[in-house]
Every structure is written in C-alpha cells, then in structure tokens.
Amino acid sequence: MTMILPHIEKMPGYVEGVMPSAGTKAIRLNLNESPYPPSPHVQSALQEIGEEVLRRYPDSRCEQLRAELAAKYGVKAEQTFCANGSSEIISLIMKVFVGPEGKIALPDPSFPLYHSVAAGYQAKCIAVPTREDFSIDVDKLRETGAQAVVVVNPNAPTGLMLAKTELIRLLESMDGLVIVDEAYMDFADSDESVISLVDQYPNLLVLRTFSKSYGLCGVRVGYGFADERLITALEKAKDVYNVDAIARHLALAALRDQSYMKETTGRIKRTRAVFSKQLESLGFSVIPSQTNFILCQPPAKAEGQSARELYEKLMEQGIYVRYYQLPRLADMLRITVGTEAEMEEVYAALSRMIE
Ligand SMILES: *Cc1c(COP(=O)(O)O)cnc(C)c1O
Secondary structure, three states, X not given: OOOOOHHHHHOOOOOOOXXXXXXXXXXXXXXXXXOOOOOXXXXXXXXXXXXXXXXXXXXXXXXXXXXXXXXXXXXXXXXXXXXXXXXXXXXXXXXXXXXOOOEEEEEEOOOOXXXXXXXXXXXXXXXXEOOOOXXXXXXXXXXXXXXXXXXXXXXXXXXXXXXXXXXXXXXXXXXXXXXXXXXXXXXXXXXXXXXXXXXXXXXXXXXXXXXXXXXXXXXXXXXXXXXXXXXXXXXHHOOOOOOOHHHHHHHHHHHHOHHHHHHHHHHHHHHHHHHHHHHHHOXXXXXXXXXXXXXEEOOOOOOOOOHHHHHHHHHHOOXXXXXXXXXXXXXXXXXXXXXXXXXXXXXXXXXXXXX
C-alpha cells in the first residue's frame, strides 16, 4: 500500500527561497519580506494578550477585523473574508471554485504557488505566456476557456502593473471567476486596485495580505473581497477557526496604524528608485517595479557574471536574492528591496563582481 494519493505523490510541491540558517549574518532579499519591523502598535498589542484570549475559541467569522477592513475599503463586511495568510485563500479557490479536473489560468511568469496548490486539488493550472516585455494579455487568459483566471497585480516576479481598465475589460468579457491578487498593491505608484468593483462584478475576487506591506509574514493573515455569494461559499469551506486569536489581534493593530504602513512602504519605494538607478549604472536591465522587489538582468558580458553565478556569489557573501531556473527568468535576478543600508551593501557587492 502506498497510502499516498497518486496526484500528491507526483506533485513537486512549492519551492521557497533559500533560508539562511538561524544565527548566521544574512541580508535576506529573497522572500519579499519587509526590512522594517511592524508598527509599534503591534508590539503593544502582543503585550496586551490576556489568558482569556488564549483559552477561548475566537469567533469563527473574524467579525472585528472584517468590519474594519470593510470600512477601510468602503465595502460591506459580508463582502470581506479573512484567512490564515492569503495562501489559504488560494487553497480555498481550488477547493471551492475550481475542483478536480477544473481549469484555472494564470500568466507566465507569475506567482508559482498557484501551480503547486492547484496540483494538490487535482485542478489544471494553465500557464499563459506574457508578451515579450512580460506584460499580461488578458484576451489570452480569457481564451483558455478556464473557469477561473488569476491576475497578480502588480505581478510577481516581474513587478509590473496591469491597468485597472484592462482588468475591467477582462471582468466584462468573462463569465467565470476573475481573481486579482493585490499582495503588492500598497507599493504601487498609482492605485489600480479593483476592490471597489466587487459591488459591480459578482465574478470578482480580490486578495490582499498583511505579510508584505504591513511586515507581518510570520503572523499569517490574508484577506479578500468579493460578492457576498462568493464569500459565503468561502466561509463554508474554510477551517472553522482559520485565523487564530493572536494573529487577528495583531493584524487589527497593524491595520489601525495606516500612517506607519504608508511611511514604511514610502521608504521602500524611495529605496527602490535609488537601487534601480544603481543597477542601471552597472549595466543591468531593470524592469520598472511597482512592488517591493526588482526583477533585473545583469549585463552578462564576461565569464562568471551570469545571473546564476551572481546569485551564488552573493549568497557566499551572505546576501540572499532569488534566482529562478525557468526558461524566461534564467538570466534574471529578483531582489527584494531592503533598507537603504542593505541595498548599499548589495550595490557594493555587485559593483565588485561586475567590474
Ligand atoms: C507573498 C504572496 C502571497 C502570500 O501571502 P501570505 O498572505 O503570506 O500567504 C500571495 N500572493 C502573492 C503574489 C505573494 O507574493
């Protein structure tokens, strides 16, 4: 008896960025984490947690956090959903809207987690190539005939934004579900969010997370917005207590400190601009980023300076960036934007390698 279902046995599983071992000095720029601590209000909220919060079941619908998210985005609480990271919502999408032998379409390149999660639910995830310049062709997504399509906006790992008008065109022309994953929208220069459209389009589901712009990767809270009918379906299918009592308490504290989130994302955006210029001065091609990471292509003239070699040499110096062994990304690096000081170190290290 193998005990393990064949589709699980076969699936490759999600490959995350290399984690430097605990205690080693490392500049970690491969997981798109924030280089800044979360709001100081989050630390205070953590201190406030009393024994009763630990002993009682939390309310399964996460009412308070939902209500405050709904108020911030001008939608109804019934159109709002909270989860154990937005990754849980990605799993629920497969479980609730796609299913075994169902089809979901996603641009390529984009966030690889959709592929591994789909495989776990025996769903077919169709990769739709982006154009030469990595821009997303929404018509090609629709033409797959998939019952659900995903647009990560701005996209990962490219950092490119798709205009809201293009998403509206997709929503107008699709009967099926349109998922817009806005994990990085808080880092964008112009707000192309489609959250305000959930009233108008019953086939729209928007995903967000506290991981990136609020600096709470470790706490695991994601959220989503959609028509009430879709939210009710997600509520039925989720784990009953999917957002733990501590996590929701901390997320709430982070949400209430918008000025801190704007300040830290603002700093990251300024560092992104400076570091992009520095990369260009070294001869890199840089895709203009609307996120907290930069996809770039090294000049690759001399031996020992390919993306892969630079990735390995940086790692030897304790600088972790992301390298994808994939056809369209094999000559590129994805570098998360850290603090000013960290990026100066990366620039210095790359300058030595490129010279
Ligand atoms: C990081 C990321 C997520 C997952 O976020 P969690 O809330 O930490 O699960 C979802 N989508 C994209 C595109 C991401 O980059």
